[in-house]
Amino acid sequence: MLVGSGAHWVLLTDPGDERVVQEIWEALALTxxxxxxxxxxxxxxxxxxxxxxxxxxxxxxxxxxxxxxxxRGAGHVRLAxxxxxxxxxxxxxxxxxxxxxxxxxGVVAADRVELTPVSARTAPVHRAQETSPPATAALxxxxxxAILAAKGPDGPPPRTRVRRPVEDTGSLVDTSEPDxxxxxxxxEGAHTxxxxxxAPASAPEPDDHDGATSLRPAHLTHSTTPTVLAVSCxxxxxxxxxxxxxxxxxxxxxxxxxRRVDRPSLGGLRLPTGEVVPxxxxxxxxxxxxxxxxxxxWPHLVHxxxxxxxxxxxxxxxxLDGWDVIAxxxxxxxxxxxxxxGRDPERMKPGDAYVLEPGTVLDMAHVxxxxxxxxxxxx
Numbered sequence: 001m002l003v004g005s006g007a008h009w010v011l012l013t014d015p016g017d018e019r020v021v022q023e024i025w026e027a028l029a030l031t032x033x034x035x036x037x038x039x040x041x042x043x044x045x046x047x048x049x050x051x052x053x054x055x056x057x058x059x060x061x062x063x064x065x066x067x068x069x070x071x072r073g074a075g076h077v078r079l080a081x082x083x084x085x086x087x088x089x090x091x092x093x094x095x096x097x098x099x100x101x102x103x104x105x106g107v108v109a110a111d112r113v114e115l116t117p118v119s120a121r122t123a124p125v126h127r128a129q130e131t132s133p134p135a136t137a138a139l140x141x142x143x144x145x146a147i148l149a150a151k152g153p154d155g156p157p158p159r160t161r162v163r164r165p166v167e168d169t170g171s172l173v174d175t176s177e178p179d180x181x182x183x184x185x186x187x188e189g190a191h192t193x194x195x196x197x198x199a200p201a202s203a204p205e206p207d208d209h210d211g212a213t214s215l216r217p218a219h220l221t222h223s224t225t226p227t228v229l230a231v232s233c234x235x236x237x238x239x240x241x242x243x244x245x246x247x248x249x250x251x252x253x254x255x256x257x258x259r260r261v262d263r264p265s266l267g268g269l270r271l272p273t274g275e276v277v278p279x280x281x282x283x284x285x286x287x288x289x290x291x292x293x294x295x296x297x298w299p300h301l302v303h304x305x306x307x308x309x310x311x312x313x314x315x316x317x318x319x320l321d322g323w324d325v326i327a328x329x330x331x332x333x334x335x336x337x338x339x340x341x342g343r344d345p346e347r348m349k350p351g352d353a354y355v356l357e358p359g360t361v362l363d364m365a366h367v368x369x370x371x372x373x374x375x376x377x378x379x
Contacts, residue, residue, distance in 0.1 A: 002086075002110035004103070005029040007062035008038045009115055011075065011086040012046060013055040020049045021107060035255035037061075039070060039242030046072075056088040061242060062117040068242050068323060069355055079326060079353035083116040090343050228322055229258040238264050240323045247358075247374050266325050267358065267374035269302075269318065276373070277302060279318070279325060285364065286315040286330075310334030310365035318356075325356045325372060334365025 001014045003021065008028040015021065027041035036044075039061050046054045058075035061068045069077040069084060076091040077084055088111045103113075230238040233246035233253050241258040245251065268276040269283055277283055282299035284291065287308065289301040304311050312332040319326050329336040331350040339345040341359035348354060358374040 001107065002103070002113050003028060003107050004115075005105045007117070008042075008059075009062075009086070009113070010042050010057065010059040011088060011110060011113055012057040013050075013073075013088065014109070015046070015049045015054075017049060020045060025107060035257075037241050037258075039068065040244055040255075043070065043072075043242075043244060058086040058088070059242075060084045060086060060115055062115070068240055070242060071355075071357070077355055079321075079355060080114065083114050085112070085114050087112040091340070091346060225262040226320070226322075227260050228263045230261050230264075231256050231258050263320070263322075266320060266323065267372065270371045270373055271302070272369060279320065279372075282320060283318040284314065284316070284330075285318075285370070286313050286332075287311055288313040290314065292317075304364070304368055308365065308367050311368060315364050316362060327354045327356055327362060328352065332364070334367070337363040337366070339363070 001021070002009070002011050003024050004010070005025070005028045008030075010024065010028065012024075023045050024042055027045060028038050030038060039059055042059060043057075046057055053072045054075075056074035057070070057072040058077050059070040060077060071077050074088050074090045076087050076089065078087075078091070079085075229241050231241050231253055233239060233249060233251045235246070235249055235251065237246050237248040238261060239245075239247045239253060244253060246253055265278050265280040267279050269279060270276050277300050283302060284299050285302040285304060287304050287306055289303065291299055291301075299317075304315070310333055312330065312334070314330045315332040315334075316336055317328045317330055319328070327336075327338065327348070329348040329350045329352075335350075336348045337345045338348050338354055339361040340357050345361075345363070356372045358372060360372045361369055362372070363369045
């Protein structure tokens with residue numbers, strides 16, 4: 001069943017209890033004041049109704065600045081541009097999709113839905129032709145002669161004042177190079193040069209480099225850290241507002257007003273060698289990875305062994321969207337398999353966006369696997 005109102009929508013297994021459905025509706029419609037967010041209230045109601053995690057639940061919050069998704073059991077959330085596709089099939093793509101109908105809000109039976117935020121839907125604005133109201137003697141009888149004979153001041157009309165743009169003198173801080181503390185952390189625990197242990201030394205290919213994540217081509221810049229809405233656990237760890245537990249220490253998070261902060265690292269990507277790539281920005285993996293054409297981001301570049309011939313030069317991309325970690329197969333030669341925890345592996349469709357859960361394994365061409373880890377990532 002699908003329950004939705006405004007920016008809050010949830011697709012879940014029917015609890016079979018109208019009182020539970022009514023409580024979920026009231027939580028999403030925000031009919032009663034509460035310190036907890038709508039998502040937190042819905043999760044609490046569902047866990048109580050099913051005496052634990054529900055068999056299937058997929059939730060999305062389009063609140064400005066949040067853009068948060070949650071899935072439980074067979075619930076699955078997939079990105080489709082600005083839209084979110086919610087389903088209860090654990091991410092399996094059906095052979096055919098039944099016709100869909102539009103819904104502004106309410107409670108209906110459903111097992112799959114595509115939601116698009118209002119800000120992403122655009123349509124031409126049709127303006128009705130403005131017509132002057134008909135003259136009527138009841139409103140005005142006439143204009144006095146003294147007003148008709150009045151004249152304005154002599155001389156040209158006043159000139160419109162134009163605000164001159166302030167000259168940009170540049171930042172007071174030199175941002176041409178990355179923060180030294182970040183570089184130290186990368187060098188100590190996230191060096192991502194992966195070479196075969198027995199590979200013979202050879203001359204580097206044209207335009208190649210030593211593979212360190214500190215490489216930054218001249219056309220790239222280190223962008224400003226994005227911000228997110230967050231709450232804090234008793235130990236001060238930042239976590240999403242809809243999460244009842246801390247994403248780092250798993251302690252219970254007390255109800256509180258979310259605040260906007262610089263987004264922290266969302267965990268790490270553990271490589272087969274034991275190395276961990278911090279997810280403080282995007283990641284591109286392949287035999288010869290490089291930033292996307294025209295991109296201004298500065299991602300981590302993970303060089304995979306050159307003897308993995310089925311691994312493409314640009315094979316897999318990870319990007320950060322709010323609190324979500326998103327994976328895309330870059331139309332690779334050998335393909336990529338995704339295995340969320342507790343689910344069967346499935347082959348990723350090239351170009352499609354997959355929201356990763358902690359513990360998800362990504363297998364590139366069945367020869368090189370990485371795992372997404374959240375919380376305190378071991379170095």
